[in-house]
Amino acid sequence: MHEMAICENIRVLIEEQARTQHFSRVERVCLEIGALSGVEVEALRFGFDVVMRGSVAADARLDIVETAGTAWCLPCAVTVTIGRRYDPCPRCGSHQIQVTGGEEMKIRELEVT
Amino acid sequence: MSQARLIQLEADILGKNNGYAAANRARFAEAGILALNLVSSPGSGKTALLCRTLDMLAGEFPCAVVEGDQQTSADADRIRATGAPAIQINTGKGCHLDGHMVGHAVDHLHPADGSVLFIENVGNLVCPAAFDLGEAHKVAILSVTEGEDKPLKYPDMFAAADLVLINKTDLLPHLDFDVELAMANARRVNHRVRLLKVSARTGEGMQAWLDWVRGARLMALSGRPSQAAE
Numbered sequence: 001m002h003e004m005a006i007c008e009n010i011r012v013l014i015e016e017q018a019r020t021q022h023f024s025r026v027e028r029v030c031l032e033i034g035a036l037s038g039v040e041v042e043a044l045r046f047g048f049d050v051v052m053r054g055s056v057a058a059d060a061r062l063d064i065v066e067t068a069g070t071a072w073c074l075p076c077a078v079t080v081t082i083g084r085r086y087d088p089c090p091r092c093g094s095h096q097i098q099v100t101g102g103e104e105m106k107i108r109e110l111e112v113t
Numbered sequence: 114m115s116q117a118r119l120i121q122l123e124a125d126i127l128g129k130n131n132g133y134a135a136a137n138r139a140r141f142a143e144a145g146i147l148a149l150n151l152v153s154s155p156g157s158g159k160t161a162l163l164c165r166t167l168d169m170l171a172g173e174f175p176c177a178v179v180e181g182d183q184q185t186s187a188d189a190d191r192i193r194a195t196g197a198p199a200i201q202i203n204t205g206k207g208c209h210l211d212g213h214m215v216g217h218a219v220d221h222l223h224p225a226d227g228s229v230l231f232i233e234n235v236g237n238l239v240c241p242a243a244f245d246l247g248e249a250h251k252v253a254i255l256s257v258t259e260g261e262d263k264p265l266k267y268p269d270m271f272a273a274a275d276l277v278l279i280n281k282t283d284l285l286p287h288l289d290f291d292v293e294l295a296m297a298n299a300r301r302v303n304h305r306v307r308l309l310k311v312s313a314r315t316g317e318g319m320q321a322w323l324d325w326v327r328g329a330r331l332m333a334l335s336g337r338p339s340q341a342a343e
């Protein structure tokens with residue numbers, strides 16, 4: 001459900017680009033999705049095909065670059081990698097951590113004709 | 114057949130929504146309006162809590178309500194019965210409010226300067242976390258008839274909330290809901306979160322919540338850009 005809403009936003013952005021950058025077909029879409037963005041990549045792939053039907057990006061190939069979740073651990077005073085938002089610090093087990101990266105959701109590039 | 118070319122976009126997928134939200138936020142800041150985005154799963158008591166809140170705050174300062182609902186206008190009718198102005202946004206199949214919808218709702222509602230604008234989001238613990246409306250704070254409501262593990266199952270929502278209201282505490286004697294565990298789970302995903310126990314039914318704990326609203330409203334008022342210039 002959430003991923004469908006994200007795909008609708010992607011479609012709007014792509015169609016806007018099609019008008020301003022003058023292309024009629026998208027061959028490939030490359031997204032950057034952070035591990036902590038709350039998006040399920042599999043659900044996003046499914047939603048993408050459904051939502052892009054009838055648009056300039058119908059049948060486009062979808063590449064997804066998944067970026068790691070990172071956080072600053074207060075007790076350790078270092079940046080650590082976390083897989084999910086509520087994971088503790090992998091070094092000390094503390095929950096006193098502040099997410100610093102991995103929340104992004106971006107369209108990196110489009111291959112168009 | 115034209116040549117394939119590459120467009121380097123680096124565009125935030127939610128950038129458009131963030132733009133609308135930023136415009137709303139600037140407008141609220143200028144008018145000293147405190148906007149609160151109330152989020153929860155369906156039926157946790159957002160509307161009941163709002164009705165009681167509006168009754169208790171009546172006459173103290175102006176309040177207005179934006180009601181998000183997929184289908185009906187029943188919630189806005191319940192709010193208007195308290196005397197507060199309310200506008201309903203029907204999202205249809207859309208499962209969350211977005212910054213654009215809220216901007217238009219505020220155009221119609223015209224909340225007075227210095228008022229508190231309560232926005233009841235669609236009952237959904239997933240996407241409302243990602244769609245900024247321009248609010249000062251997200252307030253998550255978790256009722257004791259839900260599981261203690263809700264904050265762990267929906268960490269994005271609980272991480273985005275500044276305040277969690279544990280509602281329906283009047284039912285605790287009849288349930289084996291572990292309030293301490295629910296609060297510990299909320300702190301696990303958000304170690305700065307504030308937690309308050311309330312019952313919209315009996316009014317228990319409501320004063321602490323109203324005090325929180327009063328405090329946040331004063332921050333919105335004193336933070337007005339025009340005041341800073343004076």
Ligand SMILES: Nc1nc2c(ncn2[C@@H]2O[C@H](COP(=O)(O)OP(=O)(O)OP(=O)(O)O)[C@@H](O)[C@H]2O)c(=O)[nH]1
Binds near residue numbers: 158
């Ligand atoms: N016992 C008890 N029941 C409550 C309390 N607060 C709300 N309820 C009941 O819970 C049900 C749902 O309340 P609503 O206020 O409609 O919940 P909501 O979150 O606005 O629901 P949606 O808008 O549909 O997501 C109603 O039957 C309320 O009477 C409470 O503090 N105690």
Ligand SMILES: [Mg+2]
Binds near residue numbers: 159188233
């Ligand atoms: Mg409601």
Ligand SMILES: [Zn+2]
Binds near residue numbers: 089090091092093
């Ligand atoms: Zn650590």
Ligand SMILES: [Zn+2]
Binds near residue numbers: 001002209
């Ligand atoms: Zn949604």
Ligand SMILES: [Zn+2]
Binds near residue numbers: 213217
């Ligand atoms: Zn508009």
